[in-house]
Amino acid sequence: MDEIIESFKREIIRKAIVMDIGGFRPPEDPFCSWFGKVSFCLPGEEWPEQSGEPMHALAQVNLTEFPFKPKGLEDIEFITIFIGPKELPIDVPNGNNWELRTYKSIKDLVPLKQSDSGSWLKPFPMKPRVVDEDFPCWEDVPVECPEEIEDMYYDLFENVGGFKFGGWPTLIQAEIFWAPWNKHEANPEYVFQVDTTEKGNWMWGDNGVGYFGRGTSKGKKNDWALTWQCY
Secondary structure: OHHHHHHHHHHHOEEEEEEEEOOOOOOOOOOOOEEOOOOEEOOOOOOOEEOOEEOEEEEEEEHHHOOOOOOOOOOOOEEEEEEOOOOOOOOOOOOOOEEEEEEOOHHHOEEOOOOOOOOOOOOEEEEEEEEEEEOOOHHHOOOOOOHHHHHHHHHHOOOOOOOEEEOOOOOOOOOOOOOOOOOOOOOOEEEEEEEOEOOOOEOOOOOOEEEEEEOOOOOOOOOEEEEEEOO
16 A cells, blocks of 8 residues: 555655745845735836726745745746735736736846835735645646545645645635636646735635646746636
8 A cells, every 4th residue: 555655646746835924033135025015126117006006015926035946937036916906806817906027037126116005915024935745636636546545635645735836736616727718828837826814914715725827838938827716
């Protein structure tokens, strides 16, 4: 039995990076990762708005702090994420009620002029933590599970939740459905997730998870998609 478990484990295991939110003093480096706060942009960029109202700052992430770069992030050093001020985005393009910005070099960034969105999110510094063993939820298992261990799957193989880069998405309802009609022209693949966090006062619907995917189609590598699931 142990040999069956270990063989199957090698086929589905992935490494991930989880962002620990708060619980430590903010670093002096202004480029450190933050939840509920965005401080940088490219020259000429402004705070994003939706229907004339400023979006909420969801996070900024400094990938140069990562011990390794998960798949889909190899050419990126800094990410900022904003979310619509009134309602959660539902299967709409980047820039419509949410905005994800990626930067290839931190050296290019300048301070972002702040805008008061009336955000209820609580800002906390974040730091990366490596998870050596992350496993898919049942719907995402890429190979056939040996019959001998099917009933023990969730006891043997843990899917790690949280604000997570790489690894496997933490599914709630089913495998990720990238709209429209699961035939998104960019053919996005999961890259990272932002989980509900009580500490940061953020929730996707009813204790849900937001998933961010990067395009894989020709000419669409810099296209990003967002979808989310909740209970």
